[in-house]
Amino acid sequence: MTSTMIRASGLTRHFNVKKEKVEAVSGLDLHVEHGELVALLGPNGAGKSTTLRMLTTLLRPTSGTALVAGHDVSTEPKAVRGRIGYIGQGNGAAHSQRASDELTSQGRAYGLTTATAKTRAAELIGTLGLDAVAGRVVSSLSGGQRRRLDIAMGLIHTPPLLFLDEPSTGLDPQNRANLAEHVRDLREASGTTMVLTTHYLEEADQLAERVVIIDHGTVIADDTPAALKSAHAGDRVKLWFDHDHDARKAMVTIGAFAGTAPLRHHGSGVEVELADGAQLTPKLLRALDDALVPVAGVEVARPTLDDVFLSLTGRSLREGEPGAGEVAA
Structure with a gap:
């Protein structure tokens, strides 16, 4: 063999x-x-x-x-x-x-x-x-x-x-x-x-x-x-704030904390991509607390293979993905 x-x-x-x-x-x-x-x-x-x-x-x-x-x-x-x-x-x-x-x-x-x-x-x-x-x-x-x-x-x-x-x-x-x-x-x-x-x-x-x-x-x-x-996609850390102006203020602190990491602002929420979100999120929350920006909620999402493909090509693997039919066992 x-x-x-x-x-x-x-x-x-x-x-x-x-x-x-x-x-x-x-x-x-x-x-x-x-x-x-x-x-x-x-x-x-x-x-x-x-x-x-x-x-x-x-x-x-x-x-x-x-x-x-x-x-x-x-x-x-x-x-x-x-x-x-x-x-x-x-x-x-x-x-x-x-x-x-x-x-x-x-x-x-x-x-x-x-x-x-x-x-x-x-x-x-x-x-x-x-x-x-x-x-x-x-x-x-x-x-x-x-x-x-x-x-x-x-x-x-x-x-x-x-x-x-x-x-x-x-x-x-x-x-x-x-x-x-x-x-x-x-x-x-x-x-x-x-x-x-x-x-x-x-x-x-x-x-x-x-x-x-x-x-x-x-x-x-x-x-x-x-x-x-690990090599091509980081954890997505999503933070929510009570007000849009808090989110805009948080962008400054998060940007300084995350460096060149991708950062997105949507309404009263901010999303940042971190290489080790589970470990870094508590430190990020302390930085926001020190900056007097109250956080209403936080979520850490692990990257998917679609995130890897998106990072490599700028497109989604799920484009054109067929739906799962309803086929019985």
Whole structure:
């Protein structure tokens, strides 16, 4: 087993649209080690799904190289496919098949014997909480159940590397949380390397050990969620005052205290970005008290991955984010 599951260098993909070249991915570099769970984040059109489709051999790179599970995606696509699982954005199971039969058929397609495929299907049905619906046809399953079945289909041949492209899109918050819990349990049980794309920043923050942010088809940041937030976004300290003139007076003291930190005034409130808001806020309150500016309220908000992207690009990752549909479990 190679310790590096993905090594992509200078990966590029162009499309021709109405006689014009569109660069979906441009010189992308990506390394993923065995056992990691890496989230790819970026706004719509950033190149996330195109990157996954190249890494899973569904699209041939225009240029660059990528080794996936020890095999070249361009010259050894069959070997790559045998070593990975891929959960796309659409449901992959046939609607007229029973869930258990669809899993067994998927296992047979990967070369498992019928007995092994049935045993593996039963294991995954239990692990992913599908026991009650294993005998039902896929078309009768809810959105949450279908997504869990899709994950089971991607894992039926026990791949060392699993790709999940927007696995929780269309699920309500409860089912997104349930799906995230299943992903954690699977990793603890099998140590599978996972790469996922998602629009849900909280999901990436909670699940991923590393976050790779992609914009305009190239990687602009790559680190742990905590390190990215520490390096590129501070805590947002919000202070409220009884009167607008108190807020304006507070701006002077806060500006002197925070130096070049971003500072915003809105009505009777002031917001400042501090590198360590939890530690510095008491000192800031004492400075305001010394300046005879009474504070009516205070709130410290930790930075998000969207704040990181905003700091890096001046835009929000949430632009164009799809809503969470109401899909039952």
